[in-house]
Amino acid sequence: MSEELLEQLEEWHEEDEYEEIVDVIMEIPAEERDYVLISHLGRAMSNLERYEEAVEQFLLIAEEGKDDPLWHYRIGLAYYYLEQYEDARRAFEVADHLEPGDDDTLEFLEWIRNKTAPKPVVESAVMAYTDPDVLSFWNDSAPAAEKYVSAPPTDDVIESVEEALVFKLPASYVNMMKLHNGGIPHNRYFPLGEATAEGKDAIEISGILGIGREKKKSLAGSLGSRFMIETGGYPEVGVVICDCPSESEVVMLDYRSSGNDGEPEVIHVDKGQDYKITRLAVNFEAFINGLVSKG
Template sequence: MRDNLLPQLEAWHEEDEFEEIVNAIMEIPVEDRDYVLISHLGRALNNLERYEEAVEQFLSIEEEGKDDPLWNYRIGFAYYYLDQYEEALRAFEAADQLEPGDEDTLEFLDLTRSKAPQKAVEVSSAEVDTVVDFDFTDFWDDSEHALEQYVIDDPPTDELIVSLEEELVFRLPTFYIHMMKLHNGGVPRSRCFPIGESVSGAKEHIRIAGILGIGREKRHSLCGESGSRFRIEHGGYPEIGVVICDCPSESEVVMLDYRESGNDGEPEVVHVDKENNYKITRLAPNFEAFIRGLAKE
């Protein structure tokens, strides 16, 4: 019976007949339901937005499921829509560790991280590099041009950050803020971000000229003379977020894209090419991944 039921469950799932799945499995005695059947039941309950029941079913097979990326993703999905973001985050992080790179998992990871409560900790500039787990030694190229156009002498205060976020109408990524508290704006030594193998004239990477700091006084700072709002309003760039990096060409920028995450979420990083009809190319799921992906040409 079970062998005949599984193809039917999949067929019902493809046809969005989720009630049929629930009814069929619930008719089976509890002691006869195995891991696969309960997984089908939990998935169907998720699709019916019966998330509390779904969590109950998934927890009943937790011992078997904890090493299964799909189990972690599905229970994370239920926790997310129950607004239990800490539990959802743990589940999605486990799913990502078990099966790195899954697009659905990465999408919900970003969404959940933007909503999960952050532990309030005071971080001194000397401790920031430990917190963000990134070695910034020899990261910056403090040339005369960089110091004049990009680098702001003082790290941003919390008051300044709040002020700029209100002006930009977007919450800045935590990793970016930590970076700027160590070195506020500048030109990195590694300025190329790979975008895949070349095809018929396409670039293999995009190149940045500098990273805008948190401030107003430097020309190339977030709210400076050539900052984010200026580039968007005078360059016609799409109103999707914040210009975070200049490119050598005046017709290109790198932006934080908040379309999926919302203004308070963790934005993706994209490249916008004005000369190519403002083509948007996704670079990284978040700013930290973008920084870690920078390479020398």
């Protein structure tokens, strides 16, 4: 295998040209593909969301990859998006054993714990925020509040906005918006598990976008989700649900692991840090319940 080919594969990977990688490697006879080529092929297939094919490729080199943390990480990622969480957990645990402390590996392990943890049978805490008697969740006296708040959405409006966004909105969010459609919470900080390399220990939001089109800061408004994604170059993984004081940051509903009709996770995306994605909560309800005051 030539150094020129390896350099080309890496260049295509950096440019997100994953189909090119697959096409070139598949043209090489199977018996001539070594560990490195098959690793490139499996990674490219994962990036194309062809996770079953990726797993098949990685399993071809399982013996060679048993001591390679990157092999375990890559097959774990494919298992994760196939929702084979136990297989994914085992792979990421071995990756962590071979290369302790890798942030991405630890993040996937945390996601798997959240997805597989038994759900306690308790009354949903988010209902407290959607109860008309406790709308003190919202700070309607904030000067910018009126930029966010719309009239409660009708079912037709909800359906229309979902069609425009191409994503089904979480029930907990929809129920909340039916009582108070967008606004600025009193508690606007979501704590991170540990401080980032930049020293940030919490994500600050400016407001929560409501369901509608009329207000600029609503999901389908002129400054809403599509506007922020398209003008800011944010990843096409779902819906911007909160803006932030920094124009280079947003909080999004992430549908990558749930599908467009599933229950999305909540992530923070920082354009200023090369679009770094930080997972905040397993769902919108957990995100709302995790908001705190700065102090």
